[in-house]
Amino acid sequence: MDEQKNYDGSSIQVLEGLEAVRKRPSMYIGSTDARGLHHLVYEVVDNSIDEALAGYAKNIRMTINEDGSVTVVDDGRGIPVSIQPKYQKSALEVVLTILHAGGKFDKNTYKVSGGLHGVGVSVVNALSEWLIAEVRRDGKVYRQTYAYGIPTSGVEAVGEYEGDKTGTTIQFKPDSTIFETTDFKYDILLNRLKELAFLNKGIHIITEDLRLPENTGEDEFGDIAEDDSDVTADIEFESAEEDDEDGESAGSKKKSGRTLGTKEKYHDLYYEGGIIEFVKYLNSGKTVLHDTPIYFERQRDGTDVEISMQYTESYNSNVHSFANNINTTEGGTHMVGFKSALTRVANDYIKKNNLDKDTKDGASLSGEDIREGLTAIISVKLLEPQFEGQTKTKLGNSEIKGIVDSLVTEGLAEYFEENPKVATTILEKALLAKKAREAAKKARELTRRKSALEVSTLPGKLADCSERDASLCELYLVEGNSAGGSAKQGRNRAFQAILPFRGKILNVEKTRMDRALKNAEIASLITALGAGLGDDMDMDKLRYHKVVIMTDADVDGAHIRTLILTFFFRYMPDLINSGYVYIAQPPLYRIKKGKAEYYAYNDKQLRAKLAELGDKGITVSRYKGLGEMNPEQLWSTTMNPETRTLLQVTIEDAIAADEIFSILMGDEVLPRREFIQAHAKEVENLDI
Structure with a gap:
């Protein structure tokens, strides 16, 4: 039977009710600070990604609205609105009011789920002042409204649509009494959605921030097109920490772009090459040892494994692993399999081709040696991921180690045989790293307290x-x-x-x-x-x-x-x-009026204090150095x-951090120049 027909109210299975979310929100989203706030958006976007992974959606759009709310739109099948048998309510209402309710618990509905965080959109609903759900399905447009997780209307048919433009729209505004801040940072959301676009090749993700200057034009997925002009603001007296929503300069179908660019508020993210383009993006400010990234892919027992890797002249490794689109920052079995195979293949090739002239029995590279200068993305998508800990930062599925190990062993050995010049260049660098490591070990011993x-x-x-x-x-x-x-x-x-x-x-x-x-x-x-x-x-x-x-x-x-x-x-x-x-x-300034002294830590505070004290008998001194105090x-x-x-x-984002350190402190001059030019107008205290 057609899966589209199968996806109805009976597909929505309920694990447990929604309880205590508003009383203990940190149990469900980790925290109520900025991190937890942005997690709300990820939960909604993850549902749309699941539709895309199942083959039913191609376009996703995330918008930060002028009022601080967020809208996520997809062109998937639309959440079912028919009656869910157990609760005798619309499946839409069940999904939005019952914790752990959704089609992803039914293997026939979603083979792989990238958003299985254990909370879902119901928690987003519970922690929002209001939420509007709109579904385009079966030729009609259905809508239901909520306040603090409680329905304020029934599921109503409010219109019709033509053609096959099915999908779901979720708009919500976080509850300011729950969160420490409700100010979404566009660059944080952009980095995560860019990551998702890389990890899911062929998915088209649009991001925009309507709080920034107006957009113009049209595109095929709505009515807004990319504005190529640089948007900057006059921030002569503003604090840098109040003005940090940096966008990328060009993140479109034609070029990957960089998040550290001008203050654009619209980005069109589409990467047909997937993680190959991800690796190129991460290395765009570095000198690479081989032009084309190495790429492997394998499917086994319902598990899909993708690996892309490229070596650079840098001395640091930059290996990131993902499981069902979740960034496993603590690694796990997929990372273990990758590292062990990489080290083994490298040592085997060195011994077989006698590349190590300085060691009697041939080199025995450590994993650290062969990973020097490596940028790699490991992405696995599996049926039932097992994560260690509540934060899901470490993959625990034991079978994944063997699958990844086998893939890298076969693929990399074949690549080295077919590309001996590249292999030699990579491994000679690793041999130098080995010598440096041995020297560093001796130096490190001298520095131990x-x-x-x-x-x-x-x-x-x-x-x-x-x-x-x-x-x-x-x-x-x-x-x-x-x-x-x-x-x-x-x-x-x-x-x-x-x-x-x-x-x-x-x-x-x-x-x-x-x-x-x-x-x-x-x-x-x-x-x-x-x-x-x-x-x-x-x-x-x-x-x-x-x-x-x-x-x-x-x-x-x-x-x-x-x-x-x-x-x-x-x-x-x-x-x-x-x-x-x-x-x-x-402090940057000391302000004296008579015998009274005041300090200002930025220009905004200085301006406020001067306005408070008036303009007579005031002396302002600017500290250039701590030694002046x-x-x-x-x-x-x-x-x-x-x-x-x-x-x-x-x-918050290791990938973004790695990127900015590479730009600011690395060998490549051009990316650093572009960064300086893009942010020149943001400088507050120029020392010349």
Whole structure:
């Protein structure tokens, strides 16, 4: 029987009712901060992706509306509106009001589900001030409205449509009493939907933000077409953190584009090449060792595996894994299978072709060696994914390891035999990485903190704190001896340690670890933290649970901050992932009126304070460096836990983070120039 006919009210199966979502929303969406807010959109889009994976949808559109609501439209079959037998209600209402209700629990309806997060659109409904569902199905347009998850109307036929334009439209506005913020960030949503477009080749996804300047034109999937003009705003007195909805410069059918471009508010995402184009996109700012990415695909027992990989001249690996479109940031069985096969095939080829002249018995590359400079996407789509933990960041299906291992072993061995020049280039780089790793191991041993380490042995002149409970300790990384001196005098010696940097640390984006470890500033930083780095990092040995980067508010300070963050991102990612890295926010201005002193941390605060104080007898001083502050000022404005402002460094999107570090700190000049040109008008405090 035709599956289209099978998909009716009886296809909607109910696992359990919707309870306690509004009382305990974090149990269902992870948090009520910005991350949880954006998760609402992912849940709705995932349903549309499921329709596309089942072969019934080709177009998806996500719009942030002027009122802050979000609309998601697809051209799938449309959620059924017929009566669901168990509840004797419309299937549409069941899907939107009962937790775990949907066609994806029926294997005959959805073979593979990319949105099986355990919550679904019913949770979106429960956490929204209002929601409107519209279904185009069986020649009619049906609509139902909700408020806080409760129906405010029945399922009503409100019109008709011509042709085969079936589909579902969901529009919702998050509940401001539930979420800490209801301000959707377009660039965050764009990055995720771009990811989905790459992972599902041939699916057409349109994104737009109607809060930005108006669009013009028409397209075949609605009435809005891409506006090629750059949109910028006059933000002379605005805070950068209030104006960060960056779009990509060109994300269309014709070119992949980059998310870090101008402030466009419309993007047409379509990637016929799928993850091959994904890899090219990630490497667009790097020098590649072979022009065309390697690609494998295999289907077995209902499981589809796709792998694309390409080597670059960089020294870092960039391997991302996905299961049913979910970014498995902690890896899992598909990642294990990939890594083991990659290392085995590489070593076999080296021995067979005698490429290692320096080792008597031939090379024994580690996985780290062969992954140096590698960019890879591993995407598996399977019937019943098993994820470890509530966050679904690690795939646990044991059978996937063997499938991926077999695919990579066969495919890569064949590729190396057919492309010996490329194979030799890749493996010679890996052999150099092996030598560097062995040298780095020796250097790393020299930087390990011993239990009886004396402060005087540290080249960075660490002024340690007396507290020994790491959870209470803070380490300030301070630019320059002058600021370091003020920080040492102004700090609370009980729990605040100071490590001054003299000059800029090495740019680790352009060098291997062995050379990085010879840099005095990096060596002292590793030693002070005490936890090692890379795969050997032991967070239990970390001596400080707050690592605060405190640099000047000028170009050099920003550069030093970026260098430190690059080092943490590449060699100590667990430090960031654990939430231990912060950026200090020293004031930019001191405002004096008589004997009274005030501080402003940005131009907006300065303007407000000047308006409050009037225009007589006021003196404004701009701080260019931390060293201009005396110890008391530095303590009261920047280091006192009761009055300071710290920005916590997080990695919401590892792929986007990797991209921006590659652009800003890598070898390629053109992408960096384009980035600077695109964001030049956003600069607030230009130091010239």
